[in-house]
Amino acid sequence: MADLVVGKDKCGEQRLVSLPLSRIRVIMKSSPEVSSINQEALVLTAKATELFVQYLATYSYRHGSGKEKKALTYSDLSHTAEESETFQFLADILPKKILASKYLKMLKEKREDDEEEENDNNGDSDDDEAES
């Protein structure tokens, strides 16, 4: 557990957090309604973010298809965002990717469906006219 708390940087010095506090602070301050942040809260948020990065990476690696290839890929991450409740909040920023050709095909199919509907509607009105 001690490994999680204290890391060592290239100088061999023991450091509590690796992420720069000033940057973490900028992100925190950009949140609306936040007036001030005490130093302990800043340190803990930085530490929590580190733990989060570790957790997201290992979870995605274990549950993703990259495990066989010994790689962590984008799709492993978007898969995690979609499948895991804990990481659901990331779904919007980690969308699943599809090939452009598939997307164009989808668009074409949708257009064809829409056209069919229109034709059906026109057909109905024709019938009305025919009757009168």
Add this chain to the structure above:
Amino acid sequence: VVLRPGEDLNLPNAVITRIIKGALPDGVNISKEARSAISRAASVFVLYATSCANNFAMKGKRKTLNASDVLSAMEEMEFQRFVTPLKEALEAYRREQKGKKEASEQKKKDKDKKTDSEEPDKSRDEDNDEDEERLEEEEQNEEEEVDN
């Protein structure tokens, strides 16, 4: 979101990469896209955690986010697994701060002895806001350097 010139909501790539590599088994390749995605996710996490922690502060009718707000936020966000290591980190941080304070007070005492000062010791309250002010001063200094 209002950004001052030069401000970045992204976290440094080198540090993020180091954290990821440390967490995964040796020899696992991390695609550039994956790294970038994790970095963005981390920024979103900070925002989410801050917003959540702020709710707890407001409930407590406080304007300053504190350590317990962050810990409560982790539970709320269903990252209970972070709570124990965070509490350990907090204790380590407090020990470190106490050590620094005692070291600087010791220096002051030594200095007083040398100059034969008759001034009584001024005891400082543990004021977290003081630390925050110091941090702000540092940031201001950084800005001045950039302008020059």
